Amino acid sequence: MKLFQQLLVAPAALGLLAPLAANATELNINGVSDYAASGEQVTSITQFSDVYPTDWAYQALSNLIERYGCVAGYPNGTYRGNRAMTRFEAAALLNACLDRVTEVTDELKRLMKEFEKELAILKGRVDGLEARVGELEATQFSTTTKLTGKAEFTIGAQSYGGDETNNLQDPATGEYLGDTGTVFSYRTTLNLNTSFTGKDLLYTRLRTGNFGDNGFSGKSDSYTGSQTQIEASKSSANSLKVDKLWYQFPLGNDFQVFAGPLIENYYMLAATPGVYKHVLKQFKLGGYYGAYGASTSPGAGINWISNRNADYSDPKFKVSVNYVAKNGAKSDPNDGGIAGDRSKGKFLSQIAYGTPSWQVSAAYAYSQAGMTVGGAGTPLGKSTSGYDDANQFNLNAYYQPLDSGWIPSISVGWSLTSFNLEDGAADGTRQQAQGWLVGLNWQDAFMRGNRLGFAVGQPQFVTQIKGTDPSNGKKYPADGNYAFELYYDFQVTDNITVTPALFYLSRPFGQETGDSAARGGTGADQFSTLGGLVLTTFKF
Incomplete structure (x- = not known):
């Protein structure tokens, strides 16, 4: 997973909280329990029986599932995309995505440590190119x-x-x-x-x-x-x-x-x-x-x-x-x-x-x-x-x-x-x-x-x-x-x-x-x- 994709997950999920919570007029404790208790992350958008390619958010939902693996459905195999999301449900979704981001961040840290010398060489070359470009611009x-x-x-x-x-x-x-x-x-x-x-x-x-x-x-x-x-x-x-x-x-x-x-x-x-x-x-x-x-x-x-x-x-x-x-x-x-x-x-x-x-x-x-x-x-x-x-x-x-x-x-x-x-x-x-x-x-x-x-x-x-x-x-x-x-x-x-x-x-x-x-x-x-x-x- 690319670093900028990971960093986009958290704000994207946080953006879901305020507007959707504003539409929730009452707390559905049973719905939250069902959602949180499912515990089963889906691996393909085709596992949802009520999501179709013609839905406007189909591609966005597919990306969250396939790239980040942090979307869960209800036990009956539905996603219920048209209902309002409660703050509890949003928190559950955000928590799952943040766990995944933390895992990938640790992986990146290990990779950066392993290729520390190579990255230092590349940084030196980039700094050298920037200096040469600056010189050319000054003397062109x-x-x-x-x-x-x-x-x-x-x-x-x-x-x-x-x-x-x-x-x-x-x-x-x-x-x-x-x-x-x-x-x-x-x-x-x-x-x-x-x-x-x-x-x-x-x-x-x-x-x-x-x-x-x-x-x-x-x-x-x-x-x-x-x-x-x-x-x-x-x-x-x-x-x-x-x-x-x-x-x-x-x-x-x-x-x-x-x-x-x-x-x-x-x-x-x-x-x-x-x-x-x-x-x-x-x-x-x-x-x-x-x-x-x-x-x-x-x-x-x-x-x-x-x-x-x-x-x-x-x-x-x-x-x-x-x-x-x-x-x-x-x-x-x-x-x-x-x-x-x-x-x-x-x-x-x-x-x-x-x-x-x-x-x-x-x-x-x-x-x-x-x-x-x-x-x-x-x-x-x-x-x-x-x-x-x-x-x-x-x-x-x-x-x-x-x-x-x-x-x-x-x-x-x-x-x-x-x-x-x-x-x-x-x-x-x-x-x-x-x-x-x-x-x-x-x-x-x-x-x-x-x-x-x-x-x-x-x-x-x-x-x-x-x-x-x-x-x-x-x-x-x-x-x-x-x-x-x-x-x-x-x-x-x-x-x-x-x-x-x-x-x-x-x-x-x-x-x-x-x-x-x-x-x-x-x-x-x-x-x-x-x-x-x-x-x-x-x-x-």
Whole structure:
């Protein structure tokens, strides 16, 4: 019997005395004698012929009999629960229960004596935990904010190959493109997750890095710079900056609302398009340079998940709409503002259906002139001239097995960008581009906790230019290249991961390589990029 149950018996019985005695208008000496003389404690409530499961006190009476064994009936097998209790009867009941409590108390004393050492050890541990909790409360960072971080070290190099290595120049600067030296760079990220209600989130991300203009940064002088940009890069000259800042909160049970001065479109999506873990940024989100290409800007959005709080494994519909504007922080309506002609805005919508194991999704984006539709070094560029706006589409799907094994997770994606050209745009202006990828991940590859990854695809390449007319001898664009990456995540500890990786770009200059067969040449000119790196990630 638990101690607190025993201590409850006495007051419970005493509570019976006053009210019930008040209802007894006369002393029934014969009834008291019968009750006290029975001397036989019942062991089951079924021994009472006049007590039924439908009685309101059935469970309480059953507990007194089975737990405490201090309830007696009348010699004729009845309990007579509807009659008033005299003070003598209450005293008899209380006396029986107190005797039982005394017996159990003696047993507890013997047990406490026997386990005195163990109890002392437990008390010491509890006192120690209380002291540690007090110390944590006194020195905690915040009562509303959780801080997490990640430091990433990258060491690697790139080399160029093909018969055009010695004379191919950057079309923008005319500079010679030679092999790159080995570089050692870092990126550090601090995430501040703040919640005021337990359901909302104020997200602040601080970042710094020193990638500068090296070949992994996306800012290289090399024309291939953006296509070899890795996800773990940051070029801030060692200055810590607020990189992301937004607030999100639930609206009802199934909606989530976002708003912030530093946010990208894809952070507001209810569904991630793919599950492939990438090294090169162009493999991000199942094709980063399609509808999902983004720029950190002021923006807002809302998403909806059907039965959001239902079983996680159930299939669900997911719908998202959002908007960001690169010039959203500028007050001049002729050169900025939100939802204006000069906002450089991007509207993104997405619909998806699936479970954590599989999903299909479709996305549409409308991008104003000047908004990111591709990366520098891709055929689209960051601010392609000659067009007013662009319409972009993405189709994506993924499958990942519930159990790790030789079957990998599979992510596939296809994207299309269609430009609306300015009046008078010259022949040769890009009108349409496409891209695709397939990414595979093997979880627990070779060792538990490790991961093997491989991806192949084509970043957005031009498929249509103005003035293309084969009947007049004008050839189609000979653009595009194939991109490959292979990596292995080695989980050293729960907080340290080492990732060796290789990547290869077959023709990163596209039609700028020269002497293409589509433009009447022999097609012999070639140029390629091979890169290797080791990425070490520390999480804290």
